[in-house]
Amino acid sequence: MRCKLLTLILISFSYVQAQNLSFLQFGSDSSLDIATWNIERFPKRGQTTVDSVAQIMKAAEIDVWGLQEINDLNELRNVVNQISDYSIATGTGAQRGLAYVYNQKQVDVLKVYRIYESSQYSSPFPRRPLVMELKYKNDTFLLINNHYKCCGDGSLNKSDPGDEETRRLNANRLLKQWVDSLHPNDNVIILGDLNDILKDAVRNNVFQDFFDDLTHYRVADLMVENGPSRNWSYPSWPSHLDHIIVTNEVSNKLNQNNSEIACLQPDTFLVRKWSDYDYMISDHRPVAIKLHYKEEVKDTTKDTVSVERIHAPGFSIYPNPVSDELFIELDNELINGELEIINSSGKLVDRVIVKNQQFSYSTKELKNGVYFLRVKSNGLEILYQKILVNH
Secondary structure, three states, X not given: OHHHHHHHHHHHHHHHHHOOHHHHOOOOOOEEEEEEEEEEEEOOOOHHHHHHHHHHHHHHOOOEEEEEEEOOHHHHHHHHOOOXXXXXXXXXXXXXXXXXXXXXXOOEEEEEEEOOOOHHHOOOOOOOOEEEEEEEOOEEEEEEEEEOOOOXXXXXXXXXXXXXXXXXXXXXXXXXXXXXXXXXXXXXXXXXXXXXXXXXXXXXXXXXXXXXXOOOXXXXXXXXXXXXXXXOOEOOOOEOOEEEEEEHHHHHHHOOOOOEEEEOOHXXXXXXXXXXXXXXXXXXXXXXXXXXXXXXXXXXXXXXXXXXXXXXXXXXXXXXXXXXXXXXXXXXOOOOXXXXXXXXXXXXXXXXXXXXXXXXXXXXOOXXXXXXXXXXXXXXXXXXXXXXXXX
């Protein structure tokens, strides 16, 4: 039986090598592309895992990978040796499974270091956050790579410092405190296997501090979790545990046309799909963000948005540009739904109650220009999209 299974796995890997993996391409020359990926106990199947990861990274064309569960740095170097122009960054000190792989031609790495290293932070951070400061074009970014404590019962018990949810809550609070105090106006991206879902009720939500400060933060992959479970990062449960949280400075870039957030699905072209991927590579899929760097749409009636209908997992918006009425369709039911319209200066222009998954909004009273549409369900942001009003 073991021999038969091994044969199937080898056939599956050979099949992947023989395929055109262009469907996995996410990165581009005109964007900064960043991904988080827990490559479970890398390399859990030795050379097969090494070669598979190299194929996936090569096809995805991501500029920076924030990786977790890297058990063997030498084998990660063997991955990088198969991909032109890529290098590894781990900083100094104990590695504890965190690393970066990055494209040297696309980004300039300025620093790599750990934070919260003293023993008093061992509970919230069993693996100390790994920070990378990099430069892309004329912008500097700070990435914070994390692997939070796993498990728990889904309920926060703040009186128990050993409670898994409490440890993750404290990790989020410490990271937010670090960013708020030291980098309040910087491009910061918090990413990693954060080992919890985003949609817990407020009383049990370890990410609530970020949701309570949507002026300064955005949980970029919330739309992925709000979408179909087949697109989640941890199908075995199934759940969505790998996240990318950005400051408002990065969120503004994410609002540009052709920017996006997605859970990549490299298991798609394996013979037995998820079963083979889980056995050979990892129990997590990568989650990636694309920050497009072409010229922004200006606040003028002469400009247009390049698509008439914006469609992504979880929602559809049309028409865009809009003259008199905007239509919004959501895949999931709203609970205590709200729609907000925000102008290009960040000022709230309008807020209305929304009760249905399909609804419209009259833009007749809005002046021509760029706006941002935000939809909330039960207090959580589930949609944030740029629109252009042109009467």
